[in-house]
Amino acid sequence: MQEIRWILLLEILDVLVVSATCLRIIYDTRSTTKTLAYLMLAIFLPIVGVIIYFLVGTNYRKRKLYSKKIVSDGQMQVQLKKNIYLESKKIWDTVPVAIQKYHKLAKLLFNDGDSYLSGGNEVEILINGEHKFKEVISCLQAAKNHIHIEYYIFEDDEIGNKIKDILIEKAKAGLEVRLIYDDFGSRSIRKKVIPQLIAAGVQAFPFYRILFIALANRLNYRNHRKIIIIDGCIGFTGGINVSDRYINRKGHHDQVYWRDMHVKITGSGTYYLQYLFICDWNFCADENLEVRPEFFCESETPAGDAIVQIAASGPDSDNPTILFSLIQAIGMAEKEILITTPYFIPGESLFDALVVAALSGVKVILLLPGISDSAMVASAARSYYGELMKAGIEIYLYQKGFIHAKTMVTDQQLSVIGTANMDNRSFELNFEVNSVIYDHHTAVKLTSIFYRDLKDALKIDPREWEQRPQYKQLPEKLSRLLSPLL
Secondary structure (H helix, E strand, O other): OHHHHHHHHHHHHHHHHHHHHHHHHHHHOOOHHHHHHHHHHHHHOHHHHHHHHHHHHOOHHHHOOOOOOOOOOHHHHHHHHHHHHHHHHHHHOOOOHHHHOOHHHHHHHHHHHOOOOEEEEEEEEEEHHHHHHHHHHHHHHOOOOEEEEEEOOEOOOHHHHHHHHHHHHHHHOOOEEEEEEEOOOOHHHOOOHHHHHHHOOOEEEEEOOOOOOOHHHHOOOOEOOOEEEEOOOEEEEEOOOEOHHHOOOOOOOOOOOEEOEEEEEEOHHHHHHHHHHHHHHHHHOOOOOOOOHHHOOOOOOOOOOEEEEEEEEOOOOOOOHHHHHHHHHHHHOOOEEEEEOOOEOOHHHHHHHHHHHHHOOOEEEEEEEOOOOOHHHHHHHHHHHHHHHHOOOEEEEEOOOEEOOOEEEEOOOEEEEEOOOEOHHHHHHOEEEEEEEEOHHHHHHHHHHHHHHHOOEEEOOHHHHHOOOHHHHHHHHHHHHOHHHO
């Protein structure tokens, strides 16, 4: 009898926990698809489903991990936003006619994130780690005032230690050096590298520290940004982390070729990158970093002709700004959309935007991995291929190695290079940043790079894909059911 009472008590407790979790899911989850997925998990796998939801499903965007703000005075904040708008409008009024059509995209990024529209920038596309690190190291060595670095992955390896040594050297020389590292992605530097940096005068803090007790919630909301700002004038961002795996060394036959992309911005296009860094710094260092003129360099001579705007989003923003910006850019394309991404689980809105563009006569080409580092994600991605190709979208699978670049270029006028993948994790869960470049020369170069990469890829034949046996399609369809959670 006692055992029966305990069983009844446990069953009642189980029903209460599942019911409470279901109410939390309904109240807290923004996407209908995700809501249904989490509800199914919680109801049909009561214990496992509840654990998975609280592990990866909690909606921090609804609560915000923190509020982006570097000015404490409310009136000053309003005036600053007005000044940014007027400056952005002045710049936009001078852009070439071919770029004018993107005014809605520019306005979206301003309205949703106060993103500054900056002119007079020099933009350099950096292909692969071997190109990026050479340029980064050169610029770090030339730094004179401050160095701000924010990375998802910073490894304790050869390239990581080379950059570490430069940071130590610069800190000892009297420069202000600040490092934000993701506590999960950069876990290899916690015990040895970080103490060495701090001892030399580098200020270093983990972003959203992982404590064992809080591991469940905090593991999912990571800082996936890769940002470097040097003297307020030079900025780097893109897909390449600080790790030896991104350098394709000759003679290392066991290493997978890593195809990736980064961008160097010289000019006022770094302002918003600096703003993001200061906001993130104030959060993880728990201080109010004084905003000084040298953090935002002024130059009377423009570094170049490119207009740059930054798209950023994460659990610190009201909306999935990066997703919105991609949908807007796709909808504005008239001739051609070229997309490279390593993780492609588009979700309904992005999927529909691509299909609508293709059916409207726009040439859409996706360059995706033929070699993937995630079997589940790759399987879920394949479940979308058939429908996309029916709409006329061309899909190529990269064969030379693992393609990790996150880029989009449309009509040889607009370029996007950043950290965000095309999946729910990047759009909803992680802190991400993309550079949006309104410049014909940059877009022409990125288009050329894209078509060059297609030479190392295989095009999927729509007929052959449709005729695949059912046993191959089943795992993909099952993986797609979990795609809102991946």
